[in-house]
Amino acid sequence: MQLPKLLALDVSGVVKNGDMKFLEPLQPRLTTLVLHNCIILESSLQSIYKVKTLRHLDISVAESSYAFQLTPNMLRLLIHNLPKLKYLDLSGNSLDTSDEEKKAELTENVPYFGPIDADFIEEGGGYVYEDEMVTYREETFSISKFLSNCRRTFKFLGLLHIDDEVVDTLPASKVANLSCETNILTALQMYRERKQFALVSMNAFFDTIRAVDCKQVVACVELCKSLGVNRILSETHSASLFHLSRNNYRMHFTDQTKQLIITALLDAIEKCRHLKNVTLLRNCGLALLNFDIPGDFYFEFERVVKNFLSVLKLKDSEGLLPRIYVYMCNSIVCHVEGDKKLLVGKLGLVECMLQLIKTGLEKRIYDEVMETAWSALWNVTDETPYNCKIFVSGDGMELFLSSLQAFPDKTDLLRNMMGLVGNVAEVPELRRQLSKHVGVFIKLLQNKSDGIEVSYNAAGTLSHIASDGPEHWIGGSVTRQDMLFHLEAAVDSWDINSQRNINYRSFQPILRLLDGNHSYQVHLWASWAIANLCSVSPDKYCELLQKENGAETLENLSRRRGIPEKVKTLIDTAIRIYRNHVK
Known part of the structure; x- marks a missing residue:
């Protein structure tokens, strides 16, 4: 079959x-x-030499059994006979310089191959040689050095x-090998x-990144994104992204x-979640941990949360996946407010x-995952009634x-x-759902373990x-008066200067208790809470009190007739600290 107009063949x-007669x-x-x-x-090369119009030649091999042993002379003839060649891919082949006769070729003159007029070539013209020849003086042949002396500029060398x-000094716009980051x-x-x-290149790329020696970060990330879902490649590129996101790089x-x-x-x-590739998901999670959570995630906030929750539904026999992703979920809900929460x-x-807690209970395992899951629930329900309702309705x-x-x-x-x-x-x-468990809460009033x-x-x-x-009391066998007695005893036992492991974003729930005509013990707990917080963290909580007009509520209660002395003392303490701190 004659195909005289064919320009490209793969x-x-x-x-x-090896038959190239076609x-x-x-x-x-x-x-x-x-x-x-x-x-x-070698006979294949003879057929290739005759295609004088070639600009792009790819004889690379990924299968080691197919690797062709190029000799220096073969390479010289290849360049010599294909004067228009601009793209040459030799990757995966090998170089044979063992024969003494081939080694002697290293001292031969290398002709100058260009630029040559295209019309001259097509008319059957000969080749132009430069008077001054280039001679190798190396003891060992190197393709790179040979090509660098070739006086031909390539667009690509594989x-x-x-x-x-x-x-x-390689004469090419682009070179693919493992010699440097760019290549x-x-x-x-x-x-x-x-x-x-790609895998060999990715491993070399990974070593470069791990050594904190990567100069082209954006190009690296773009390439990582383009490598698809091949299992091994994905695991390697996710590990590479982990190292790229470390502080050594991230700070810049x-x-x-x-x-x-x-x-x-x-x-x-x-892309890989459905494959349940635990290693890749771990790598991605560890890389994401390197960022500021949730600050760096706001641009894709909903997508981030959806992905974290979907990963937490997967099984991981070693338990690292839930540890990583539940920690990030908790970090998110610990710092967001309002609509985002x-x-x-x-x-x-x-x-x-x-579900994570239920799984832990079924296995009778108390671990970091269970503890962090409860912490996340504490954070996500703060000042968010909707989330509290989901918690109660979800048993x-x-x-x-x-x-x-x-x-x-x-x-x-x-x-x-x-x-x-x-x-x-x-x-x-x-x-009302909590009232059924009043007896449990009364027992916990005595807990001073933390x-x-x-x-x-x-x-x-x-x-x-x-x-x-x-009128709404349904405490079962526990009377309301008994509960209030235990509540007062607990508050009286606390040191007003106790350091706290708590973070209030608003005083409104406490101020509502002070503003109403509630039982004395309710006012006692609420006034103690504000006095304590203003005592141990005045910078934060006096400012919060000012922001929410809480001082006015405290002063109104302090002036109320018949207020119990213990409540008045606590409120006056809070007011004094507030006035001294807010000028």
């Missing part, structure tokens, strides 16, 4: 016997010939495996569809570069944390009681759980329940 993996009818116009993963013999020597990136770019080459990043890396990591999670709840974080109180029974001596767990219950108690329509935090939150919960009045 027969990758087709030629298995090129003869293509000689007049063929400019591109791709013989990747084909078996090349030298992966065959020559990874560092040569600054490695070129290899990744050119070989993204050739997995064997613009916001745009940070967002580029985060987007690449989210893309990787979404509400959004996190609507995206399913509460249900996800409850959250049953899991609270089960966790308390299974792990009664875990101090951090108790603090987190009671902090959460305290948030639920601030929602009037949910307090300073006063467990006792304090139990007292806060009881105060909010009591604020609904005697």
Whole structure:
């Protein structure tokens, strides 16, 4: 078959016997010939030499069994006979310089191959040689050095495996080998569809990044994003993104570069999540941990949360995935407020944390995941009634009681759980659900395992329940008066200067208790809370009191007739600290 007008031919993996006679009818116009993963013999080169119009020649091999041993003379003839060649890919082949006769070729003159007039070539003209020849004086042949003396400028040279020597003078716009960062990136770019080459290049790229020696971060990230979902490549590129996001690099990043890396990591999670590639998901999680959470995630906030929650639904026998992703979820809800906290709840974080807790209880395992899941629930329900409702409707109180029974001596767990219950108690329509467990909260009033935090939150919960009045009391066998007695005794036992492990964003729930005609013990807890917080953290809480006009509420209560002395003393203490601090 005659194909005189054919310009490009790709027969990758087709030629298995080295026979290139099919090129003869293509000689007049063929400019591109791709013989990747084909078996090349010395006789094959003779056929290739005749295609004088070639500008692009690819004889690379990814299969080691197909590698062709090029001799210096073969390479010299290849360049000599293809004067228009601008793209040459030799990657994966080998170089044979063992024969003494071939070594002697190193001292031969190398002709000058260009520029040559195209019309002159097509008219059958000869080759132009420069009077002054270039001579090799090296003891060992190097393709890179040979090409650098060739006086030919290439657009691309593929030298992966065959020559990874560092040569600054290679006459090519782009070179693919492992000699330097730029060439490695070129290899990744050119070989993204050739997995064997891409993996070798990616490993070299990874070593460069790990050594904190990467200069082209944006180009690196773009290439990582483009490598697809091949398992090994994805694991390597996610590990590379981890090292790129370390502080050594990140401290120099613009916001745009940070967002580029985060987007690449989210893309990787979404592409490979269905493959349940635990290693990749771990790498991505560890890389995301390097960023400021949640500050660096705001540009893709909803997408980030959705991905974290979806990963937490996967199984990981070693338990590292849930540890990483539940920590990031908790970091997010610990720092966001208002609409974003509400959004996190609507995206399913509460249900996800409850499931993690349920799994831990079924296995009778108390670990970092369970503790952090309760912490996340404490944070996500703060000042967010919607999320509190999801917790209660999702059998959250049953899991609270089960966790308390299974792990009664875990101090951090108790603090987190009671902090959460305290948030639920601030929602009037949910307090009836808590009233059934008054006896449990009274017992926790005596708990001093974590300073006063467990006792304090139990007292806060009881105060909010009591604020609904005697007509709504359903404390079971516990009378309301007994509860109030225990509540007062607990508050009286606390040191007003106790340091706190708590973070109030608003005083409104406490101020509402002070503003109403509630029982004396309710006022006692609320006034103690404000006096204590203003005493131990005046900078923060006096400012918050001013912002929310809380001082006015305190002063009104202080002037009220019949106010118990203990309550008045606490309120006056808070007012004095406030006045001294806010000038």
